[in-house]
Amino acid sequence: VYTRAGFPNTRGKRKTVFKGSRKKKRFTFINRIQPGDWLYYVNYQYKRVPHSGIFIAWLNKRKKRALIMSYRGARSRTPGGLSTYDLRSVYNIIRPQDG
Numbered sequence: 325v326y327t328r329a330g331f332p333n334t335r336g337k338r339k340t341v342f343k344g345s346r347k348k349k350r351f352t353f354i355n356r357i358q359p360g361d362w363l364y365y366v367n368y369q370y371k372r373v374p375h376s377g378i379f380i381a382w383l384n385k386r387k388k389r390a391l392i393m394s395y396r397g398a399r400s401r402t403p404g405g406l407s408t409y410d411l412r413s414v415y416n417i418i419r420p421q422d423g
Contacts, residue, residue: 363417
């Protein structure tokens with residue numbers, strides 16, 4: 325999505341805002357997250373596997389529930405869609421950069 329939107333992974337078009345570790349349990353503070361950020365997080369809704377998606381908005385910031393645009397994965401033919409996710413364990417934030 326970032327590449328198609330003009331933010332390829334070259335020439336400073338993307339910035340890693342936070343790089344933690346799922347295995348070492350190094351997670352970010354939720355105040356760092358902004359709309360449009362590509363997040364990597366623990367998917368508590370499905371076997372606690374790693375997952376990623378683009379942050380849209382908070383549905384309940386206090387409970388760390390957010391609206392995320394994500395692809396189901398597992399080679400699904402279903403396109404990405406909007407879903408609610410628990411973001412208490414975000415371990416990577418990538419942000420598009422102009423110029």
